[in-house]
Amino acid sequence: MADLRTVFPILADSVTFAGEPAISRIEGEAAASIAGLIGFSFKDASGNVVLPQLTASGAIPVDTEASNVSCLNDAGEDAAPVVDTETDVATVSLTASTTYRDVSFVVTSTRWALYRVYWVEDVGGTPVEHDLAWSHVGPGQYTVCCTMDCSEFTTPVTVASELRIGGTARDQVSTLRGAISVKEIA
Numbered sequence: 001m002a003d004l005r006t007v008f009p010i011l012a013d014s015v016t017f018a019g020e021p022a023i024s025r026i027e028g029e030a031a032a033s034i035a036g037l038i039g040f041s042f043k044d045a046s047g048n049v050v051l052p053q054l055t056a057s058g059a060i061p062v063d064t065e066a067s068n069v070s071c072l073n074d075a076g077e078d079a080a081p082v083v084d085t086e087t088d089v090a091t092v093s094l095t096a097s098t099t100y101r102d103v104s105f106v107v108t109s110t111r112w113a114l115y116r117v118y119w120v121e122d123v124g125g126t127p128v129e130h131d132l133a134w135s136h137v138g139p140g141q142y143t144v145c146c147t148m149d150c151s152e153f154t155t156p157v158t159v160a161s162e163l164r165i166g167g168t169a170r171d172q173v174s175t176l177r178g179a180i181s182v183k184e185i186a
Contacts, residue, residue, distance in 0.1 A: 068186040075179035078167060086116065086166040089178035094119065094161040099185040101152040103132055105165055106145035111174035112138035116166045122159040138170075 009019025029049050044050045052060050074090040081087050089107070094100060100119075107115040117133040132151060135144045155161040167176035 070184045073181035077177040081169040090165045092163040097157040104147040105180045107178040108143040112170040
């Protein structure tokens with residue numbers, strides 16, 4: 001009689017705690033109630049065992065953005081601003097009862113100017129402004145850009161809202177330019 005090789009019992013029965021050998025599993029098999037090493041790693045939406053699909057370099061691809069994310073943006077300028085008076089340079093219309101995150105902006109002027117990034121709720125009624133960031137530009141740094149990775153806000157249910165960049169020329173008239181973007185989470 002041939003000698004049969006024994007298997008090391010590397011799994012334990014959850015009731016008796018007796019050692020059991022690992023059972024092989026292949027992709028597509030149901031993982032429920034089956035002991036097996038691969039079953040603890042990856043399951044699809046139906047609960048079936050799956051193997052991860054790797055990139056050409058052998059890494060597991062990770063999708064950090066949900067498919068329900070839209071990027072909204074606008075760019076604009078005010079070529080003849082009034083000194084010490086804020087004017088809107090860029091405006092993005094927002095959807096009611098929606099979450100927005102990761103505001104990014106770039107502002108520029110060849111003279112001293114103050115920019116304000118803010119969102120406004122109830123645009124057509126009694127506006128309420130929510131400041132998100134401020135930026136000064138001028139000699140030495142004519143352009144400032146920023147990505148606010150952790151910024152997040154939710155618009156109210158029943159009123160129109162907008163995300164804006166407001167610019168104020170501080171000492172001399174000079175064209176105020178800006179661009180803004182935000183991720184809309186549907």
